[in-house]
Amino acid sequence: MGHDAPLTTFTPDMFMRNFAEAEPGLTRKGAIDESNRCLYCYDAPCIKACPTSINIPSFIKRIATDNLKGSAHTIMDSNPVGASCARVCPTEELCEGACVLNDTSETIKIGLLQRYATDWAIQARVQLFTAGESNGKKVAIVGGGPAGLSAARELARKGFSVVIYEAKPLAGGLDTHGIVSFRLPQSVSLWEVDQVEKLGVEIRTGVKVGVDVSVEELKSGYDAIVLAAGMGYVPPIGIEGERLSGVYDAIQLVESTKSGVPTLELMGQRVAVIGAGNTAIDGATCSVRLGASNVKMVYRRTREEMTAYDFEYEFAKQEGVEFSWLTLPKRIVGDELGNVTGLECVQMKLTGELGKDGRLVPMPIEGSEFIMPVDAVVVAIGQKRRTDLIDAFGLRHEWGVVEIDETTYRTSDPQIYAAGDIVFGSGKGEAMVVSAAQQGKDAAYAIIQQFLPQQTSVIGSVV
């Protein structure tokens, strides 16, 4: 072993402490004061900046006037995963970034207000929506994440009979499994799942489409199918040592902390995280809170090129995460027992040339190889595409990105729609929960239009 045994072990107590939600919610007075600062803009830019077009001035005014049920309804009406989004949305790039008070005084804390209202709804156990009268049509949804839940919710409100097929034991997708609990407690996502279930949507968990139920069964059993299976775990990085003990997939690492004390042991360990996106940050901060003695993010480019949001980067720094910029991992080094002992890296420099993605191209500096002594390596270099599943449905796709009609989200098979990360292509920024939710809604509206054309005039005008 390349390190001393930890002095203490990771206890359930520490887990409770370290993985409880980090940012406190607003107090009642805080919420009243903040909501009263909102100007209640007309044709407000924050609404336009929200992918789900939440009527933000309205929900804030409802907080200010002590109508939390109305406020939560406004939020959740536009965004079926609005409680999760209150916590995970990059608000400074969306609603808060568009707030007219940005240059005048201080942006309204829209995310925190949204959390305040939805937290109230969670605690008050109110039922915000009701199912529509049955229209006899059946829709299968593959994947119970933000896109699938949103599609299901909108369809159920219009009287569709909806079944969600969810491979994991719990629905909610990334919100339930993939975002660190100290930012998004699982209970929040599960409440959103529950809200959808209460509309009569059946969620068959632990059922893998293509394995436990065939594509043919779905195609013959339902009038329409929404494919919202998201993406997979981290793909192989393609360097030596990847199978050593102590190498973790960042998504699986986070997932292991979501429903209780994880079995993996990072207490006192030195951890290298490969990647610089938001998942990498989650992997890094998760490692810190699992007791790692040192966490370094290893990235072949610089701060300028990293894709993680600013607030994520700031959060990681506050957590004590270190950054090794211009550092390319070459090989994971292990001992004779197959345990990680180090990460061989090479120093990089920016050439000054722009790559296809518009970012400066990094080049290795010859002879700069070195071994970073670490006990664990967390890999966060993207997510696998669900190519097998897409192929099983026989859908046209490009490198695992399902081809769709941009407005209807209809795939090459007219019976099948697709939404969420499964249609998220590279070069389109960050895959956001809030965008997935909107795509799910849009797919649902297209299905509603297909089967209930006489009702479509109502869609979109309902606030």
Add this chain to the structure above:
Amino acid sequence: MADLSINLAGIKSPNPFWLASAPPTNTGYQVQRAFEAGWGGAVWKTLGDPIINTSSRFAAVHFNGQRVAGFNNIELITDRPLEVNLKEIYETKKRFPNHAVIASLMVEPTQKAWHEIVKRVEAIGVDGLELNFGCPHGMAERGMGAASGQQPDLVLAQTSWVKEVATTPVIVKLTPNITDITVVARHAVKGGADAISMINTINSLAGVDIHSWNTIPHVGGQGAHGGYCGPAVKPIALSMVAECARDLNVGVPISGIGGISTWQDVVEFMLMGATGIQVCTAVMHHGFRIVEEMIDGLNNYLDEKGLASVTELIGKSVSRYSNWGDLDLNYKVVARINEENCINCNKCHIACEDASHQCIDMLTNAEGKAILQVREEDCVGCNLCSIVCPADGAIDMVPLESGLAPMTWNERQKVISTLNGSYSEAEVV
């Protein structure tokens, strides 16, 4: 630093800041604390036959998260024996000989009762008297306070009874719960009042609890109207001060009261004719120390304006306040939006669109930026957009040269009358 001292109808005070007759002036302890804090004078909480107060007395109106936009009370006059109050007045005056101590008085409307109390109070040594003809609740039901203040002849009679024996200046405090305050003011003056003070509180019910359905406040499930004061009543008070100030038949100094909570409010009341002012609610909300901010702000303002004495403010805006019929109908202002300060909240657009004259357009300029623009030819100069605009300097109301000579409604009617032979002057107040 300017001279802040005033002389209101012979009552001298180191500054224009007096405490109004109210809970903060209930005891010698409080008034002395107030003087230490910087208040120049205090009108002692109304003396008379001690009453019994209710428990649960105050309520407030909060607005958009701000506490105490308005304040409501059902407390009555002093609940302490006259001897106790007089003893404390004596002690206070002894400790603060240069501060103004005014005794507020309220007794049953008989000559004998007024003579008695005036003599007893003046014997102890006060700088002046204020006759409480304004308290709108409780005392009114006993024929005192607003009940007598709403009857001009009773105001006249009681004032003259007081003046028969008083040796110190007499201020008559007026109720706003009346159609035309100048009528009562004129009667007070006829009765010999040396000054008038206004306004007392306005009849009010602060609210109804939408969950218990009780009134706010309530006394064991039962409510009664109270008196309203605080920032919300300032415009009402200011207009009543202005009406009295410009009435030549009133013609006595005015002590301004009603929602004053900042130094700017003081300046406004004095410009509109008040010689001094009285404050209660701001102290109820913040304590006596609030006067420090008022004094400092007033001092800096006077210095900035190059005024040597605060008395130079008195009445300077009175001549600018008249009847609607005397306003120039040919004066024209229009709204102009300054793009560089506009934050694009579109509040002006929706206010104009829904509540005024639909003359603010939401456009996109050549660079593709959203802009708001006033169609000046359709703008009536109502000010609404500039009122709702939250951004400093984003909307100016700009006077336009109409090219027409000034013409008021009354002048216009006169001209028309020469054409058709009949004429009536508009007296729209």
